[in-house]
Amino acid sequence: MKSPNRSIRxxxxxxxxxxxxxxxxxxxxxxxxxxxxxxxxxxxxxxxxGDGFTAANQATYNTFVDSMVIQGVFDERRNGVYRExxxxxxxxxxxxxxAQSGITTVDANGAVTNTVNTFLxxxxxxxxxRCWMEPGPNSNTTLxxxxxxLVPGWTYAFIxxxxxxxxxxxxxxxxxxxVGGRWTVAxxxxxxxxxxxxxxxxxxxxxxxxEPGVVNLTINTNRSTxxxxxxxNPTTPLATTIPPFAGSPVDDAGLFPGGTxxxxxxxxxxxxxxxxxxxxxxxxxxxxxxxxxxxxxxxxQHEYRYRNVYAGHFGGAGHDDVMLHNANSIALxxxxxxxxxxxxxxxxxxxxxxxYRAGDRFLVGxxxxxxxxxxxxxxxxxxxxxxxAMLRSxxxxxxxxxxxxxxxxxxxxxxxxxxxxxADVDGDGxxxxxxxxGRDFSIGYLLVxxxxxxxxxxxxxxxxxxxxxxxxxxxxxFYVAxxxxxxxADLYxxxGRDxxxxxxxMLRSxxxxxxxxxxxxQKLPGWDDMKAHxxFYVAxxxxxxxRDLYxxxGPDWSxxxxxxxxxxxxxxxxxxxxxxxxxxxxxxxxxxxxxxxxVDGNGKTDLYVYNASDWxxxxxxxxxxxxxxxxxxxxxxxxxxxxLGASDHFRVANFNGGAxxxxxxxxxxxxxxxxxxGSGSSFLSxxxxxxIHNHNYHSAGWW
Numbered sequence: 273m274k275s276p277n278r279s280i281r282x283x284x285x286x287x288x289x290x291x292x293x294x295x296x297x298x299x300x301x302x303x304x305x306x307x308x309x310x311x312x313x314x315x316x317x318x319x320x321x322g323d324g325f326t327a328a329n330q331a332t333y334n335t336f337v338d339s340m341v342i343q344g345v346f347d348e349r350r351n352g353v354y355r356e357x358x359x360x361x362x363x364x365x366x367x368x369x370x371a372q373s374g375i376t377t378v379d380a381n382g383a384v385t386n387t388v389n390t391f392l393x394x395x396x397x398x399x400x401x402r403c404w405m406e407p408g409p410n411s412n413t414t415l416x417x418x419x420x421x422l423v424p425g426w427t428y429a430f431i432x433x434x435x436x437x438x439x440x441x442x443x444x445x446x447x448x449x450x451v452g453g454r455w456t457v458a459x460x461x462x463x464x465x466x467x468x469x470x471x472x473x474x475x476x477x478x479x480x481x482x483e484p485g486v487v488n489l490t491i492n493t494n495r496s497t498x499x500x501x502x503x504x505n506p507t508t509p510l511a512t513t514i515p516p517f518a519g520s521p522v523d524d525a526g527l528f529p530g531g532t533x534x535x536x537x538x539x540x541x542x543x544x545x546x547x548x549x550x551x552x553x554x555x556x557x558x559x560x561x562x563x564x565x566x567x568x569x570x571x572x573q574h575e576y577r578y579r580n581v582y583a584g585h586f587g588g589a590g591h592d593d594v595m596l597h598n599a600n601s602i603a604l605x606x607x608x609x610x611x612x613x614x615x616x617x618x619x620x621x622x623x624x625x626x627x628y629r630a631g632d633r634f635l636v637g638x639x640x641x642x643x644x645x646x647x648x649x650x651x652x653x654x655x656x657x658x659x660x661a662m663l664r665s666x667x668x669x670x671x672x673x674x675x676x677x678x679x680x681x682x683x684x685x686x687x688x689x690x691x692x693x694x695a696d697v698d699g700d701g702x703x704x705x706x707x708x709x710g711r712d713f714s715i716g717y718l719l720v721x722x723x724x725x726x727x728x729x730x731x732x733x734x735x736x737x738x739x740x741x742x743x744x745x746x747x748x749x750f751y752v753a754x755x756x757x758x759x760x761a762d763l764y765x766x767x768g769r770d771x772x773x774x775x776x777x778m779l780r781s782x783x784x785x786x787x788x789x790x791x792x793x794q795k796l797p798g799w800d801d802m803k804a805h806x807x808f809y810v811a812x813x814x815x816x817x818x819r820d821l822y823x824x825x826g827p828d829w830s831x832x833x834x835x836x837x838x839x840x841x842x843x844x845x846x847x848x849x850x851x852x853x854x855x856x857x858x859x860x861x862x863x864x865x866x867x868x869x870x871v872d873g874n875g876k877t878d879l880y881v882y883n884a885s886d887w888x889x890x891x892x893x894x895x896x897x898x899x900x901x902x903x904x905x906x907x908x909x910x911x912x913x914x915x916l917g918a919s920d921h922f923r924v925a926n927f928n929g930g931a932x933x934x935x936x937x938x939x940x941x942x943x944x945x946x947x948x949x950g951s952g953s954s955f956l957s958x959x960x961x962x963x964i965h966n967h968n969y970h971s972a973g974w975w
Contacts, residue, residue, distance in 0.1 A: 301366060306320075306341075307362060308600075309360065309600050314573060317426045319419055319426045323432070324435065325368070334367070336451050345455050346361075346619075353566045356567075359575060359619045370391045377397070393407075396439065403535075404448075430446075432449060435451065435452060439457075445465070456554040466570065467562065467565045468486060470533070478538060479533060479541035493527060495510055508969075512527050525559060528545070529542075530544060560967040567962070571962065577942075581594065587644065587665075590608065591607045597632060599630055602617075603964075605964055613966055614964060624663075624671075635648040635650075647663040658690075662727075673726050676728070681729055682731075683717075693708070697731070697781050699761075702723045703723060705728060718733070720733070738777075740791050745767055749808075754819050758781075763778075763786060764776065764778060768805070774802025790842060797845055799833075812875075813877050819839060823837060831852040831860075836900070863886050865881065867880040867881070871934055872949070876899060878895055878904075890908065892907050892954065911955065913956060933949040943960070959973075960974060
């Protein structure tokens with residue numbers, strides 16, 4: 273018997289790990305880990321350290337670091353490249369106790385005007401020509417020794433000076449800011465530090481020097497050889513005197529006169545990509561060239577891959593959005609157009625989920641009935657015990673609601689082969705959870721959990737046998753489907769491996785459990801014998817509100833078969849079977865991949881089909897149902913600028929909204945595309961290499 277009670281070991285607290293190292297100075301310096309994205313050797317290790325903060329000032333310093341760095345530069349709610357690339361960083365805060373509060377000051381010539389005994393011995397001039405602040409005679413030696421001891425392999429130092437005066441400066445692998453500046457100053461300086469971007473301030477002089485060694489400044493006015501030519505619309509005049517898109521100058525690129533080289537500001541002879549972006553006046557976002565450079569500078573440490581892609585009505589009904597899970601972060605991208613845009617990124621630990629990890633697996637469902645689809649997340653591999661949690665969609669983000677540590681109500685300890693299915697079992701508009709395990713115990717189990725909107729409660733557990741099915745087995749496959757149109761989620765269950773013959777059963781939801789409706793032994797209507805490789809796809813192909821089945825088998829016979837099985841609510845009947853060929857697709861092959869989708873918005877579930885293995889090139893088909901037949905067409909090799917390939921994956925998602933046609937997300941490790949349904953075929957509306965981001969123009973037409 274599966275025991276519902278197992279001992280619990282509470283999770284290790286990972287959000288804040290504090291280490292102490294003693295130095296020869298009177299007070300110990302400490303380091304606090306603010307974010308752990310990976311081993312130090314594989315990430316950008318950014319260390320924030322304060323100077324001029326006494327022991328009594330440390331709480332104020334901690335608050336400032338949180339405000340400027342975590343809630344400022346890397347704010348998950350604010351658009352920008354820093355939140356998008358946050359999982360390229362490990363973040364550390366060093367608390368260094370100074371003997372006195374404040375900062376040593378110097379004049380325009382570097383002469384000390386007021387001495388303050390601080391840990392690093394930094395100095396502040398307040399003079400732009402001296403870069404506002406500068407190290408003292410021993411500052412770099414002290415900094416190097418401290419960080420080497422506390423954060424081996426540190427990459428960049430982020431120094432905070434305890435003065436309310438304004439200023440910010442980058443020198444080599446360190447930057448310095450004051451408590452008198454806003455987070456935008458730090459964001460600007462990190463543009464220098466991480467991306468090696470140049471300043472775009474303008475002055476009154478004419479520049480006569482050579483080509484600058486930064487990506488965002490140039491002396492070249494030739495459109496065909498301009499180093500940021502891919503971001504310049506052919507209709508944009510060069511040189512450019514007004515923003516190409518009025519009101520949004522940082523969304524596009526041109527050739528604007530003026531820039532800064534070697535501490536001098538120029539009005540002519542040198543050019544920048546935008547009229548006013550972050551490298552000019554701090555607060556605006558990066559222009560396309562600077563954004564691209566920041567992404568490329570962090571890409572080796574970012575672990576950004578298009579692997580774990582989920583689609584859902586996260587913002588509400590009308591269109592699908594995209595959730596992308598990458599290593600220790602999740603990101604929400606909103607649709608309702610021919611593009612998707614980043615809306616929110618979460619890399620820091622969530623109060624409920626602690627931290628996102630590579631082993632996280634997600635389920636999409638509206639568990640609180642507000643019309644926005646939420647997320648269920650579970651992880652059985654990255655921690656000392658299994659976890660399951662509910663993440664509610666706010667429409668623009670996700671927030672933790674409830675976490676289950678090791679045990680589920682009425683289930684006991686979760687185990688490696690637990691399978692989770694999202695299903696509104698009782699028809700109340702809130703998606704519940706059905707759990708199945710047929711492998712980890714001597715008998716199989718099926719559990720029904722009800723969602724209250726903020727919790728999961730026990731409803732019913734089946735031990736060993738299901739009504740009309742008999743003993744549950746390891747290869748039982750469950751498909752959630754309202755096959756009788758009563759708004760409650762029923763189940764189809766299939767097993768083609770554990771018995772001498774195949775079985776398919778229909779189980780009706782009673783609201784509190786499942787009742788037997790019909791079982792098919794060995795044969796399906798019009799299908800003959802069920803086989804191990806039969807594949808089932810839930811679909812209302814005739815639009816009557818009852819969820820039918822498409823069934824396909826490519827490997828087990830001398831030819832491939834596809835059948836449309838209609839649900840009457842109490843049984844299945846054969847609508848049509850296709851032997852070897854389907855109109856519009858031609859010959860079916862064993863590696864055909866099928867995707868149920870309403871491609872033309874008429875309320876009937878059609879099919880996309882893809883094959884990248886059985887022919888000389890790749891094919892994507894779009895097959896429309898009449899309710900009793902299929903017809904359509906195919907596209908080969910290229911769809912717009914997307915080169916179909918063997919590594920491509922697909923998700924059905926109505927990202928465009930509009931008429932309610934189901935589109936396709938297509939992706940592989942390095943590329944992400946939006947294939948918009950044209951009813952009889954698909955066309956590419958956007959393509960994103962490396963990361964998802966939209967600018968107003970790109971020469972390759974990537975968005």
